Amino acid sequence: xxxxxxxxxxxxxxxxxxxxxxxxxxxxxxxxxxxxxxxxxxxxxxxxxxxxxxxxxxxxxxxxxxxxxxxxxxxxxxxxxxxxxxxxxxxxxxxxxxxxxxxxxxxxxxxxxxxxxxxxxxxxxxxxxxxxxxxxxxxxxxxxxxxxxxxxxxxxxxxxxxxxxxxxxxxxxxxxxxxxxxxxxxxxxxxxxxxxxxxxxxxxxxxxxxxxxxxxxxxxxxxxxxxxxxxxxxxxxxxxxx
Amino acid sequence: xxxxxxxxxxxxxxxxxxxxxxxxxxxxxxxxxxxxxxxxxxxxxxxxxxxxxxxxxxxxxxxxxxxxxxxxxxxxxxxxxxxxxxxxx
Numbered sequence: 001x002x003x004x005x006x007x008x009x010x011x012x013x014x015x016x017x018x019x020x021x022x023x024x025x026x027x028x029x030x031x032x033x034x035x036x037x038x039x040x041x042x043x044x045x046x047x048x049x050x051x052x053x054x055x056x057x058x059x060x061x062x063x064x065x066x067x068x069x070x071x072x073x074x075x076x077x078x079x080x081x082x083x084x085x086x087x088x089x090x091x092x093x094x095x096x097x098x099x100x101x102x103x104x105x106x107x108x109x110x111x112x113x114x115x116x117x118x119x120x121x122x123x124x125x126x127x128x129x130x131x132x133x134x135x136x137x138x139x140x141x142x143x144x145x146x147x148x149x150x151x152x153x154x155x156x157x158x159x160x161x162x163x164x165x166x167x168x169x170x171x172x173x174x175x176x177x178x179x180x181x182x183x184x185x186x187x188x189x190x191x192x193x194x195x196x197x198x199x200x201x202x203x204x205x206x207x208x209x210x211x212x213x214x215x216x217x218x219x220x221x222x223x224x225x226x227x228x229x230x231x232x233x234x235x236x237x238x239x240x241x242x
Numbered sequence: 243x244x245x246x247x248x249x250x251x252x253x254x255x256x257x258x259x260x261x262x263x264x265x266x267x268x269x270x271x272x273x274x275x276x277x278x279x280x281x282x283x284x285x286x287x288x289x290x291x292x293x294x295x296x297x298x299x300x301x302x303x304x305x306x307x308x309x310x311x312x313x314x315x316x317x318x319x320x321x322x323x324x325x326x327x328x329x330x331x
């Protein structure tokens with residue numbers, strides 16, 4: 001499994017993502033510079049990490065979207081490549097049009113940095129297949145603009161097509177107002193595109209990817225990606241040899 | 243070609259709760275300004291644009307707004323094109 005982690009000026013979770021994505025045996029991860037105009041051959045998944053790309057000037061993610069690497073990321077995603085945007089990465093993917101909606105200022109107006117519980121509401125994605133449906137994972141958040149908003153029409157489309165992947169919940173998996181840290185519509189913490197290969201989420205799975213960090217609930221997302229990629233390449237090999 | 247100054251005002255779309263505006267409004271109302279309400283906070287952008295006339299200038303700025311300066315999912319914007327700064331033939 002080969003990961004590429006995009007590095008923008010102002011990214012600050014790039015090395016965490018690099019570390020977390022290379023933890024499994026057989027996984028490698030490399031940094032991709034924002035000025036790169038191509039994606040190295042063999043990359044299976046691109047991670048757009050958290051941070052404050054381009055200082056979050058104008059709107060978070062708005063400037064990063066126009067950097068040369070993003071053109072390649074969009075092409076990669078349109079060809080079916082796996083893309084995961086975490087926190088600022090999620091904001092960039094919405095600005096780039098790979099995911100619908102937008103992330104508004106938290107309703108509290110505070111930057112919120114704490115552990116939250118997420119209910120896994122779609123475990124049938126390449127990002128969540130090793131998690132069970134409705135299971136609860138503990139993942140940290142750290143953002144000032146994580147309040148997911150989209151038009152009523154878009155929300156309806158996301159909900160009816162099972163494109164909400166994670167919701168903020170309590171430790172028992174109940175989706176409550178008090179477990180919503182930022183005011184997101186329907187407690188939405190992560191969504192996927194229609195094709196199922198682009199995920200955006202505000203919480204940081206890379207920060208809880210190893211027991212030494214206090215929790216490794218986030219590792220399941222990387223394991224899911226690895227499982228998906230290995231079974232897919234096995235299928236390709238299968239087709240090639242028969 | 244002429245050179246125009248343009249002023250762009252960006253606010254959160256109606257229907258989206260402007261938490262920043264509400265907080266400032268509440269702070270004002272709690273002090274000496276109970277008569278103030280409906281406060282909304284936005285962004286102000288000014289720029290110059292070269293175009294053949296003011297309609298063409300507005301079309302360019304409109305395109306720039308929808309592409310980058312504003313995000314139509316969450317923001318409304320208005321464009322004001324000012325009198326040309328200079329003209330060259």
